[in-house]
Amino acid sequence: MGRIGVLLLNLGGPDKLEDVGPFLYNLFSDPEIIRLPFRWMQKPLAWFIATRRQKTSQENYKQIGGGSPLRRITEEQGEAIKCQLGKLGQEANIYVGMRYWHPYTEEAIAQLTQDNIDKLVILPLYPQFSISTSGSSFRLLEQLWKENRKLQGLEYTVIPSWYKASGYLQAMSELIIGELEKFPDPDHVHIFFSAHGVPKSYVKEAGDPYQQEIEECTYLIMQTLNRPNPHTLAYQSRVGPVEWLQPYTEDALKELGAKGVKNLVVVPISFVSEHIETLQEIDIEYREIAEEAGIHNFGRVPAPNTNPVFIQALSDLIIDALKQPNLKLSQVTQMKKRVRMYPQERWEWGITTSAEVWNGRIAMLGFIGLMIELVTGKGLLHVIGLLH
Ligand SMILES: C=CC1=C(C)c2cc3[nH]c(cc4nc(cc5[nH]c(cc1n2)c(C)c5CCC(=O)O)C(CCC(=O)O)=C4C)c(C)c3C=C
Numbered sequence: 001m002g003r004i005g006v007l008l009l010n011l012g013g014p015d016k017l018e019d020v021g022p023f024l025y026n027l028f029s030d031p032e033i034i035r036l037p038f039r040w041m042q043k044p045l046a047w048f049i050a051t052r053r054q055k056t057s058q059e060n061y062k063q064i065g066g067g068s069p070l071r072r073i074t075e076e077q078g079e080a081i082k083c084q085l086g087k088l089g090q091e092a093n094i095y096v097g098m099r100y101w102h103p104y105t106e107e108a109i110a111q112l113t114q115d116n117i118d119k120l121v122i123l124p125l126y127p128q129f130s131i132s133t134s135g136s137s138f139r140l141l142e143q144l145w146k147e148n149r150k151l152q153g154l155e156y157t158v159i160p161s162w163y164k165a166s167g168y169l170q171a172m173s174e175l176i177i178g179e180l181e182k183f184p185d186p187d188h189v190h191i192f193f194s195a196h197g198v199p200k201s202y203v204k205e206a207g208d209p210y211q212q213e214i215e216e217c218t219y220l221i222m223q224t225l226n227r228p229n230p231h232t233l234a235y236q237s238r239v240g241p242v243e244w245l246q247p248y249t250e251d252a253l254k255e256l257g258a259k260g261v262k263n264l265v266v267v268p269i270s271f272v273s274e275h276i277e278t279l280q281e282i283d284i285e286y287r288e289i290a291e292e293a294g295i296h297n298f299g300r301v302p303a304p305n306t307n308p309v310f311i312q313a314l315s316d317l318i319i320d321a322l323k324q325p326n327l328k329l330s331q332v333t334q335m336k337k338r339v340r341m342y343p344q345e346r347w348e349w350g351i352t353t354s355a356e357v358w359n360g361r362i363a364m365l366g367f368i369g370l371m372i373e374l375v376t377g378k379g380l381l382h383v384i385g386l387l388h
């Protein structure tokens with residue numbers, strides 16, 4: 001095999017406070033993040049939500065130094081993977097493609113089409129697949145492939161999700177042990193897995209395998225750890241008024257505190273690098289909630305970042321992918337059984353899932369209309385005199 005390219009996919013994060021607004025706008029403009037019945041609504045609603053969230057979000061980024069470390073860490077991971085692949089005898093160009101901020105996926109694709117690589121391996125830096133993360137990036141890549149003849153001639157393969165990889169499980173297990181050993185009685189510390197949540201409808205209606213993959217990943221880490229500690233899995237970072245996967249991290253922490261748990265370590269399970277959800281949400285917000293609930297000794301397992309066992313695991317995944325038959329983008333967006341990427345398929349009549357989804361969407365539209373009217377003071381309800 002000649003020179004390969006490795007495209008690392010991640011979400012991206014604002015580098016500085018001024019970037020927060022445009023970053024949020026990009027995120028909420030993605031139909032895999034907010035699923036709406038009409039495409040034309042996406043951008044106005046994205047602008048509306050981003051404008052409303054910007055201040056709170058900026059305050060959070062301020063608490064972690066004024067920006068996300070995601071780009072720096074992802075680039076360091078890329079360097080470390082390049083070095084490890086070199087040791088394994090495989091020369092590689094590494095490209096970082098972020099979904100909602102620089103370096104954008106489009107920038108990475110522009111660069112790699114100029115370099116003469118023989119084959120590309122596409123590796124999302126999300127261990128578990130979700131429509132809202134890897135799915136969204138794969139969707140974008142499918143689109144870029146359709147538009148670019150040069151890309152169509154490039155051999156590539158995709159690694160859809162990799163939470164079962166033994167090296168990854170080993171790295172997570174070692175990181176957890178490192179944190180447990182800081183406690184006087186490590187075997188009695190409660191291990192609290194906190195995964196980034198998604199709206200419940202993604203799993204129940206659109207068939208997102210995310211929850212199943214998170215649950216299996218938790219089980220596999222506990223198996224690899226092979227310790228007697230009690231453990232809990234909960235979901236963090238809920239946004240908006242709809243129901244997300246439960247239990248919510250804050251509720252689960254309060255419940256454990258009420259049951260008398262005093263020593264606890266949080267394992268950020270869906271993230272492989274430090275960012276706002278670990279540094280601000282877990283280390284500041286959830287720590288405060290836990291301490292108020294009586295959990296006095298609150299530890300947090302670091303994200304894998306450039307941990308050597310983790311980097312070796314990613315490098316092994318890349319080498320294995322080169323030996324396996326190629327997996328196409330169209331295969332991975334369809335292979336997860338019943339996954340319905342946006343837009344949803346054709347309409348079905350009757351009391352069907354489609355009907356329920358549309359009822360939900362129409363109710364959501366009404367809600368959004370009401371919110372806009374309450375903020376702007378203008379709209380149909382003011383015209384007909386129901387609001388003043
Ligand atoms: C597995 C990881 C992630 C899932 C699943 C996910 C789903 C998801 N996220 C939002 C909304 C927001 N996410 C934000 C930032 C953010 N999210 C992830 C990961 C997952 N998101 C990362 C890596 C980051 C970047 C963090 C950084 O350091 O910058 C944000 C912005 C931050 C904030 O204001 O809280 C939002 C908003 C939704 C709606 C969603 C599923 C539909």
Ligand SMILES: [Fe+2]
Nearest residue numbers: 011196237277
């Ligand atoms: Fe997120």
